[in-house]
Amino acid sequence: MDFKNIIAQKIFEAAGPFDGDFSGNDIYGSIETPPNPDMGDLAFPCYKLSKLLKKPPAAVAFDIAGRLGTSGEIFERIGSSGAYVNFYIDRAVIAREVITAVLREREDYGRSAEGVGKTVVVDYSSPNTAKHFHVGHLRSTFIGGAICNLYRFLGYDVVGINYLGDWGTQFGKLIVAYLRYSCEDAVKRDGLDELLRIYVKFHEDAENDSSLEDEARGWMLKMQDGDAEAMRYWKWFRDLSVVAFDRIYELLGVKFEYTTGESFYNDKMGPVVEELAEKNLLIKSDGAMIVGLEEFKMPPCLILRSDGGTLYPTRDIAAAKHRKDEFDFYKCLYLTGMEQNLHFAQWFKVVGLMGYDWADSLVHVPFGLINFGTGRLSTRKGKVVLVEPLLNDAIAKTREIIEQKSPGLADKDRVARAVGIGALKFNDLYNSRIKTINFSWERMLNFEGETGPYVQYTHARACSILRKSGDAAADGDVDFSLLSDECSAAVVKLMMAYGDKIKDAADKYEPYILARHLVDFSQAFNRFYVENPVLTADAKTKNARLALVSCVKTLLKTGLGLLGIEAVEVM
Numbered sequence: 354m355d356f357k358n359i360i361a362q363k364i365f366e367a368a369g370p371f372d373g374d375f376s377g378n379d380i381y382g383s384i385e386t387p388p389n390p391d392m393g394d395l396a397f398p399c400y401k402l403s404k405l406l407k408k409p410p411a412a413v414a415f416d417i418a419g420r421l422g423t424s425g426e427i428f429e430r431i432g433s434s435g436a437y438v439n440f441y442i443d444r445a446v447i448a449r450e451v452i453t454a455v456l457r458e459r460e461d462y463g464r465s466a467e468g469v470g471k472t473v474v475v476d477y478s479s480p481n482t483a484k485h486f487h488v489g490h491l492r493s494t495f496i497g498g499a500i501c502n503l504y505r506f507l508g509y510d511v512v513g514i515n516y517l518g519d520w521g522t523q524f525g526k527l528i529v530a531y532l533r534y535s536c537e538d539a540v541k542r543d544g545l546d547e548l549l550r551i552y553v554k555f556h557e558d559a560e561n562d563s564s565l566e567d568e569a570r571g572w573m574l575k576m577q578d579g580d581a582e583a584m585r586y587w588k589w590f591r592d593l594s595v596v597a598f599d600r601i602y603e604l605l606g607v608k609f610e611y612t613t614g615e616s617f618y619n620d621k622m623g624p625v626v627e628e629l630a631e632k633n634l635l636i637k638s639d640g641a642m643i644v645g646l647e648e649f650k651m652p653p654c655l656i657l658r659s660d661g662g663t664l665y666p667t668r669d670i671a672a673a674k675h676r677k678d679e680f681d682f683y684k685c686l687y688l689t690g691m692e693q694n695l696h697f698a699q700w701f702k703v704v705g706l707m708g709y710d711w712a713d714s715l716v717h718v719p720f721g722l723i724n725f726g727t728g729r730l731s732t733r734k735g736k737v738v739l740v741e742p743l744l745n746d747a748i749a750k751t752r753e754i755i756e757q758k759s760p761g762l763a764d765k766d767r768v769a770r771a772v773g774i775g776a777l778k779f780n781d782l783y784n785s786r787i788k789t790i791n792f793s794w795e796r797m798l799n800f801e802g803e804t805g806p807y808v809q810y811t812h813a814r815a816c817s818i819l820r821k822s823g824d825a826a827a828d829g830d831v832d833f834s835l836l837s838d839e840c841s842a843a844v845v846k847l848m849m850a851y852g853d854k855i856k857d858a859a860d861k862y863e864p865y866i867l868a869r870h871l872v873d874f875s876q877a878f879n880r881f882y883v884e885n886p887v888l889t890a891d892a893k894t895k896n897a898r899l900a901l902v903s904c905v906k907t908l909l910k911t912g913l914g915l916l917g918i919e920a921v922e923v924m
């Protein structure tokens with residue numbers, strides 16, 4: 354039973370006829386879940402209707418509520434509060450409809466077909482090669498992976514792209530640094546650690562010797578020209594990183610549909626520059642080639658340096674054109690830090706000026722930093738927090754906690770890995786992406802706080818109850834009136850909102866909406882568990898409560914999975 358649809362029809366009939374283009378679908382899309390349970394299970398804001406009916410919103414709400422009165426067996430009562438019409442649904446009816454649907458649809462509950470036939474490209478993670486994978490790319494990996502999962506759940510074809518930073522002046526710098534400060538044996542022995550050492554050394558020396566920067570640009574131009582020696586160094590340094598990255602992605606459980614790098618677009622940037630020239634968009638400025646954006650209140654977009662070298666906007670435009678041709682995307686999302694807002698605004702505008710209407714389908718999804726209390730991270734100065742040791746620390750610390758809490762638990766290593774990695778992900782995804790995340794082991798590994806381990810533990814508790822019941826979730830003859838108490842109703846109401854939260858999280862590119870819903874859901878279930886004994890209840894009550902527990906288990910597992918987190922069954 355679609356309660357929103359029933360409400361939309363009732364409001365449309367009670368408030369109509371309308372002068373203007375307004376339908377039951379418009380009403381349906383406006384119905385929301387009130388933040389306060391005292392304001393009903395669902396509510397409809399009357400602001401749009403008030404404009405059509407030329408009455409104050411509160412008067413429209415009061416009038417509609419009066420016309421509807423108490424409506425049959427579905428609603429206990431209908432009232433108004435300010436500009437809202439508030440609907441209080443009979444608890445037994447909600448329990449029957451929601452629990453029956455979850456038991457029937459299982460992991461597909463809340464799934465949508467809205468995206469069928471549409472492709473969403475998500476450019477995320479995208480670490481720089483020839484360097485360690487550091488936490489600067491961790492947020493992009495977590496948030497981007499979750500967004501991919503959310504869109505897949507809504508029926509979209511999703512292409513997750515790992516766009517490696519495998520081109521640019523940093524390679525020219527590395528080549529100079531290698532030739533000056535290192536040797537083949539050292540790189541073979543120490544790998545990325547040696548590359549980081551000499552990269553930092555280069556920048557230290559370059560502060561007093563500007564010729565080093567000129568030498569690096571020279572090597573970069575050789576790479577652009579396909580010089581065999583330059584390309585040999587480039588490939589060697591790049592491949593060292595890819596092997597290390599694959600090891601990290603396996604730990605994180607992250608997979609991409611498409612992996613490429615900036616270097617892939619080397620032969621595609623020339624045509625972009627030619628097209629910009631043909632469309633009279635290029636302007637020469639101090640020897641460089643730019644696209645002027647003054648009328649859009651932005652600095653010019655630099656396309657070619659004065660030495661003819663290409664830049665990030667050139668490559669990004671070439672990549673976007675290739676992706677449109679390859680995938681015909683409905684949306685193309687770019688997950689990067691907020692400091693790149695201007696960069697994306699500039700080249701998105703250039704794509705629009707080139708006459709491509711799909712420029713409006715390009716979306717920058719920015720995020721804030723992770724604060725480790727060490728100041729701003731900088732590879733040039735060696736101030737980086739590396740991901741692989743961080744992941745291993747999360748697993749080790751989690752295993753210590755499990756050893757204390759559950760010394761008899763089997764397979765501690767597997768559980769520690771799932772919970773430790775999950776704690777890192779959830780700590781990130783529980784916050785709005787634009788916020789700076791303060792890193793704290795104590796907080797993120799708390800099994801009783803608003804954390805990943807808390808949600809995973811709640812799932813394990815539901816699994817334990819079902820195991821002890823003999824996995825007899827319910828016999829099919831459930832008396833839903835036995836789930837009308839406050840604690841049961843609170844859990845069911847959160848189940849009802851589950852699909853809306855997923856859609857809202859995807860629409861806003863904010864996985865935290867789902868993460869926080871899972872915490873609310875877990876808290877409500879744990880209150881239910883304390884107040885409503887399951888296994889010791891009488892047969893009919895036990896049967897009804899087991900049905901609810903089974904639904905909780907399913908939705909927690911699915912929700913955690915959408916965030917890229919494993920739902921363990923024992924902890």
